[in-house]
Amino acid sequence: MQPAETTPPGARGPSEEDDARWMARACELARRCPPSATAFSVGAVIAAGGEVVGEGWSRAEDPSDHAEEVALRQAGPAAxxxxxxSSMEPCARRASRPEPCAHLLAAAGVARVAYALPEPGNFVAAPGGDAYLRRKGILVTVMPEFAAAAEAPNAHLL
Incomplete structure (x- = not known):
């Protein structure tokens, strides 16, 4: 795993308080996921200009939905x-659809991605979305202080 992003807080946009609030929200959303034996429960929030412009969770609208793609659909061009x-590292590979979440986030033009828990290797082999996003020039922040909250709705898989 890459080290946490080191851009000074004033240069990266939201405050540390905003980061904590929105990551906590993403972890809350993950608890809404219908449990699955074959997929993680993830929550995602997209914030722009101090406001939430999209949010989602795994399997929110379709059994194959990933949290980030639901949030991106809601956010539209505001992304x-x-x-x-995201409560979990955005995927770089997936079985259910052709475009993994890291690719969707990059294509949407997000400036930064923050996540709480690296994607475990249960369903796909690494490397994960973190490395892909960094290669695309997107700032990545790892927030391990939220890892326990991200693990909770996935306890049956971990």
Missing amino acids: RGAVAY
Whole structure:
């Protein structure tokens, strides 16, 4: 795993309090996921201009939905330049659809992605979305202080 992003807080957009609030929200959303034996429960929030412009959770609208893609659908063009918060590292590979979440976030033009828990290797082999996003020039922040909250709705898998 790459080290946490080191951009000074004033240069990256939202405050540390905003980061904590929106990551906590992403972890809350993960608890809404219908349990699955074959997929993680993840929550995601997209914030721009001090406001939430999209949020979602795994399996929110369709059994194959990932949290980030639901949040991106809600956010639409407002995702460009926004910060995406995900309870788990956005996927770089997936079985259910052709485009993994890291690719969708990059294509939407998000400026930064923050996540709480690296994606465990249960369903796909690494490397994960973190490395992909960094290669695309997107700032990545790891927030391990929220790892326990991100693990909770996935306890049956971990």
